[in-house]
Amino acid sequence: MTTASRFRNAPLLACALLGTLDAAHAAPTVSRLTPPSELFASGNAAPVIARFLPGQRFDLQATLRPDEAGKSITEAHFAIDGKPVKATVALKSCSSGCLPAVPTNASIATVRAVSAMAQGVHTVSVSATQSDGQTVTAQGNFEVIPLLAGGQKVKNIIIMLGDGMGAAQRTGARIVAGGYAQGKVVAPLAMDSFPVTGMVKTASLNSVVTDSSPGMTSYVSGNKNNNNEEGVFPDDTVDPFDNPRVEYLSEYLHRTQGKALGLVTTADVFDATPAGNAVHTSNRGAGTGIVDQYLDDRGLTGLTVLMGGGRKWFVPSTTPGSARGDKSDYQFSATDAHTAEIVKRWGAAAGQLDKERDLLADFQAAGFQYASDKSTLDALDLNKTERLLGLFAHSNMNVALDKIDGRRSKARGITGRVVDDYGFPDQPMLDEMTAKALKVLERQKKGFVLMVEGASIDKQAHNMDTERWLLDTIEFDRAIKLTQEFARTHGDTLVIVTADHECSGAALIGGSRVTDARLQELVREGGGTSLRDKVVGIYEQAGFPKYKIAADGYPETTDIDYRLLVAYGANSDRYEDFRSNPLPLQDSQQPFVKKEPLSVYPSNPLARDADGKYLVTGQVPGDSAVHTATDIPLSAYGPGAWSFTGVQDNTDVFFKLAQAANGVVLPEGLAGAVKQAQRKR
Numbered sequence: 289m290t291t292a293s294r295f296r297n298a299p300l301l302a303c304a305l306l307g308t309l310d311a312a313h314a315a316p317t318v319s320r321l322t323p324p325s326e327l328f329a330s331g332n333a334a335p336v337i338a339r340f341l342p343g344q345r346f347d348l349q350a351t352l353r354p355d356e357a358g359k360s361i362t363e364a365h366f367a368i369d370g371k372p373v374k375a376t377v378a379l380k381s382c383s384s385g386c387l388p389a390v391p392t393n394a395s396i397a398t399v400r401a402v403s404a405m406a407q408g409v410h411t412v413s414v415s416a417t418q419s420d421g422q423t424v425t426a427q428g429n430f431e432v433i434p435l436l437a438g439g440q441k442v443k444n445i446i447i448m449l450g451d452g453m454g455a456a457q458r459t460g461a462r463i464v465a466g467g468y469a470q471g472k473v474v475a476p477l478a479m480d481s482f483p484v485t486g487m488v489k490t491a492s493l494n495s496v497v498t499d500s501s502p503g504m505t506s507y508v509s510g511n512k513n514n515n516n517e518e519g520v521f522p523d524d525t526v527d528p529f530d531n532p533r534v535e536y537l538s539e540y541l542h543r544t545q546g547k548a549l550g551l552v553t554t555a556d557v558f559d560a561t562p563a564g565n566a567v568h569t570s571n572r573g574a575g576t577g578i579v580d581q582y583l584d585d586r587g588l589t590g591l592t593v594l595m596g597g598g599r600k601w602f603v604p605s606t607t608p609g610s611a612r613g614d615k616s617d618y619q620f621s622a623t624d625a626h627t628a629e630i631v632k633r634w635g636a637a638a639g640q641l642d643k644e645r646d647l648l649a650d651f652q653a654a655g656f657q658y659a660s661d662k663s664t665l666d667a668l669d670l671n672k673t674e675r676l677l678g679l680f681a682h683s684n685m686n687v688a689l690d691k692i693d694g695r696r697s698k699a700r701g702i703t704g705r706v707v708d709d710y711g712f713p714d715q716p717m718l719d720e721m722t723a724k725a726l727k728v729l730e731r732q733k734k735g736f737v738l739m740v741e742g743a744s745i746d747k748q749a750h751n752m753d754t755e756r757w758l759l760d761t762i763e764f765d766r767a768i769k770l771t772q773e774f775a776r777t778h779g780d781t782l783v784i785v786t787a788d789h790e791c792s793g794a795a796l797i798g799g800s801r802v803t804d805a806r807l808q809e810l811v812r813e814g815g816g817t818s819l820r821d822k823v824v825g826i827y828e829q830a831g832f833p834k835y836k837i838a839a840d841g842y843p844e845t846t847d848i849d850y851r852l853l854v855a856y857g858a859n860s861d862r863y864e865d866f867r868s869n870p871l872p873l874q875d876s877q878q879p880f881v882k883k884e885p886l887s888v889y890p891s892n893p894l895a896r897d898a899d900g901k902y903l904v905t906g907q908v909p910g911d912s913a914v915h916t917a918t919d920i921p922l923s924a925y926g927p928g929a930w931s932f933t934g935v936q937d938n939t940d941v942f943f944k945l946a947q948a949a950n951g952v953v954l955p956e957g958l959a960g961a962v963k964q965a966q967r968k969r
């Protein structure tokens with residue numbers, strides 16, 4: 289008898305305690321009940337963890353453990369508010385395919401794609417019987433958030449997601465791109481001109497510090513996921529594609545309103561943020577299955593535009609540089625109800641282990657126009673383009689600093705720059721991709737959901753490569769400006785600008801006290817901490833760093849005299865020389881990273897900037913700065929923007945977006961004030 293395992297189920301603790309006194313009282317136990325709830329985990333009815341829209345679909349699941357080896361679970365039933373759920377319960381045996389901690393005679397019971405309509409808190413219960421006839425019942429809860437009637441229906445929703453973009457990243461971009469004069473900003477960022485701003489609490493289901501997967505999915509599913517998981521709740525199986533699902537905003541609005549989905553990113557398109565709008569998996573790294581799902585489940589999501597990097601997932605495994613493989617793919621069994629019900633109830637594709645698939649050709653066969661670089665993107669007749677796929681790099685695209693350097697160098701007849709090393713000298717900027725996406729999506733009669741990600745604000749903050757994330761934030765703001773203009777001319781469009789989490793604990797500590805020429809001398813002298821003491825200007829010594837902005841919208845150089853200085857509160861060990869890094873750090877996602885010329889790029893923050901001998905000891909292990917739990921800003925523009933004020937949970941954002949799509953209603957207090965004002969007139 290495994291007494292210990294029975295203690296996992298807190299609501300049954302009393303029973304389990306009795307059980308230790310009286311073996312005859314033994315019974316099966318429920319060690320997990322999904323959707324996640326505190327009622328199940330701790331016995332507390334609040335806070336309610338899982339929340340859904342009326343009719344929003346999600347899976348019910350329970351892990352059921354017999355009390356002794358040799359027994360098995362024979363039956364399981366779910367009920368919502370005491371009423372039996374009328375759908376097939378798939379009972380999967382853990383004789384194979386479950387996590388090592390789960391006994392092999394356990395079973396996992398699942399009902400796919402259920403929903404509830406009535407607003408308020410509901411109880412969900414599971415009852416199971418084991419082979420000797422003994423039974424167990426466990427209870428959890430979830431809440432249905434009502435959609436209020438009335439008001440203008442927002443047709444288009446644009447989510448501008450600056451990955452890792454905390455307050456410091458926003459301020460830094462403003463100082464560099466906008467400049468300050470006697471304390472006033474000369475040219476504000478587009479995102480600074482949004483009328484409403486709030487703060488967002490970013491925790492995931494299993495940590496105060498989220499990664500990008502649950503960071504994104506909280507905004508577009510209304511629910512917390514575990515780190516590394518997207519569009520699913522955690523489970524006890526090893527298959528990363530069979531987890532209990534929750535319906536995305538894209539899926540809900542495509543199913544109920546016929547809206548299309550657009551995804552634009554500077555990352556590899558398989559990355560967590562874009563995938564966290566359309567793909568259901570507990571492994572954000574399962575790239576082959578993730579990109580297959582984009583195409584195969586487009587009938588669920590309405591996917592119409594997909595742009596970014598990541599060509600390595602779209603070409604057959606025999607093509608050099610391909611990353612397709614069976615290990616990162618999935619295939620649901622038609623004979624196993626556990627996964628077959630995903631196909632039946634959700635209408636999802638069954639998947640296939642098809643590493644030789646030519647996904648580029650399949651996208652094109654499905655009506656997507658394909659652009660491989662900026663020139664082919666510009667050459668497309670977008671008035672005749674119904675669907676658009678753009679893949680501009682093997683994996684993550686180059687960052688703004690390197691793309692701009694490539695363009696300026698090319699204009700001067702210089703090659704051999706970073707974009708040339710990567711083999712993609714003609715990549716579009718994020719605002720250029722966004723303009724094309726809007727052109728295709730604006731013809732969608734029922735509207736669209738567009739997510740645009742400035743991905744390398746995060747990636748370069750991890751690398752503590754200050755100038756690279758600063759310029760990526762400027763690039764991101766240029767894309768924001770376009771969406772704001774679109775919303776201005778299309779009054780039925782809501783734009784939100786936010787991040788999934790802060791990255792690196794970035795802090796704007798001041799400005800350099802020396803010219804760049806003097807800084808180079810001091811670095812050559814290798815003074816260590818005395819380099820810091822001679823360079824770092826704090827308070828009024830910082831003054832107002834002045835960057836000259838070129839016609840292309842980016843600084844002429846980032847190595848100015850008396851430059852802006854950034855420090856990191858969540859850093860790994862690194863050297864700092866306060867100057868721009870000529871080369872980015874190696875990107876392990878690039879298929880040819882171990883070959884020249886990419887293999888000569890610095891491999892980690894200790895492999896660069898060592899000349900000045902100024903070592904900054906890290907607070908975190910490893911060789912990368914980490915995400916922090918700090919709240920992040922959210923700015924909103926357009927009808928429904930007001931609802932984003934205040935300090936809100938990341939999952940609140942989903943319900944506000946869905947409400948806007950259903951009708952922009954004023955909050956009670958405000959509605960009352962408006963009525964009063966109207967009466968006075």
Ligand SMILES: [Zn+2]
Nearest residue numbers: 452746747791
């Ligand atoms: Zn990150």
